[in-house]
Amino acid sequence: MSESLRYLFVYGTLRPNLWPSALRPLLKTTICLGEASLPGRLYDLGPHPGAIPDSSSELLIQGEVLELPGEEGLLEALDKYEDFSPKDQEGSLFLRLQREVKLSNGQKCICWVYAYNRSPGSARLVSHGDYVRWRAKVS
DSSP states (O other), X not given: OOSSOOEEEEOSTTSGGGOOTTTHHHHTTSEEEEEEEEEEEEEXXXXXXXXXXXXXXXXXXXXXEEEOOSOTTHHXXXXXXXXXXXXXXXXXXXXXXXXXXXXXXXXXXXXXXXXXXXXXXXXXXXXXXXXXXXXXXXX
16 A cells, blocks of 8 residues: 555445445455544435534544555545545545544544545535434435
8 A cells, every 4th residue: 555544434335334346345355443433524415425524523423444454556446436536636526634533442543534525515414423324214
């Protein structure tokens, strides 16, 4: 892996029970370290959620931390899935940022997180911050 950070905070369709079939073979090489949260707001954008991390927010985005293997191409595949281009951050739908998250056991770690790079507009706020719970309710 070309980038040194080896943890990824996932809150939406990259959560283990929601993996897209095209990414499943790559994501199976990750290790789930458990549930975690990140201050910010989570929006329902229709086919997927969008997180806007905000260290001053009282709301939390709920998710899980995946440990990434040193496998070449994993981050690049995830970047493509999230429509993130390091060379065109302004034009990217999501940005891959480093943020501190808190695991359910109280430990903190620095993770990559894909942050929504647009205004949420009229998208619905997921006030409890848990996309899996939200999706089960609206399905």
